[in-house]
Amino acid sequence: MLFGQDANSITKVFTETTTWTFSQKTHPPFLGHEGHYLCTVAVCGxxxxxxxLRLGKRHGHEIVVNRQLLIANAFxxxxxxxxxxxxxxxxxxxxKxxxxxxxxxxxxxxxNTVYLLMKPLEYFFLIVLYLCSAKPEEKINKQYAI
Incomplete structure (x- = not known):
């Protein structure tokens, strides 16, 4: 709540991902990912x-999205x-x-390497979003909505 997130965002970290002990979700299925290297990372890593995190829709096709992809797209x-x-x-x-x-x-x-190399840029994008957007988490979460 301090930074504009939902009141239950801490709980969501553990329940709405696929890798934590209390996860309620399973890993999304392998889907096509051509045309966007962060989509490739989310699928293949x-x-x-x-x-x-979840499935999303890009150009009419379902894709696998992770937080890094959502942040980059919101930015x-x-x-x-x-x-x-x-x-x-x-x-x-x-x-190009x-x-x-x-x-x-x-x-x-x-x-995995691309994901880790993009981490500093992800943090920069997130800082800019929090400084320049009234509701940054809403902007992030609406990306690639199905």
């Missing part, structure tokens, strides 16, 4: 490391709303390099 949405020209530059760079990178992530070890 070791569940205890990349922590898949992109924030940039798109507040700096459309800057977003266009970022999106064109990502489109993201898909070729996703095709090289073919093992759990590679997925």
């Amino acid at each position: 070791t569940p205890s490391i990349v922590k898949p 992109e949405e924030l940039i798109q709303q507040n700096a459309p020209a800057f977003h266009k530059v970022i999106r064109s760079f990502y489109d 390099y993201g898909y070729p990178l996703s095709r090289k992530i073919t093992t759990p070890k590679a997925s």
Whole structure:
């Protein structure tokens, strides 16, 4: 509640993930993931490391999402709303390099490595979201909603 999260967010950490002792959810099934390397990481990584949360919908297809993917997408949405020209530059760079990178992530070890390398950027995105959004957790949680 202190940082705009739900009152029961601490409980959700343990019950709405797939890797904790009190988890109520199972690992999502393997689904296609072409076109987005963070989707690839969420699907192909070791569940205890990349922590898949749930299924989501992207371009009409079901995908596996983890918190890192949700945060990155919420950050992109924030940039798109507040700096459309800057977003266009970022999106064109990502489109140019993201898909070729996703095709090289073919093992759990590679997925885990990308996940860990993205951690500092994830924290930066999260800080910006908390500083610039009135309800950051709502913005994060609505990403890839089914």
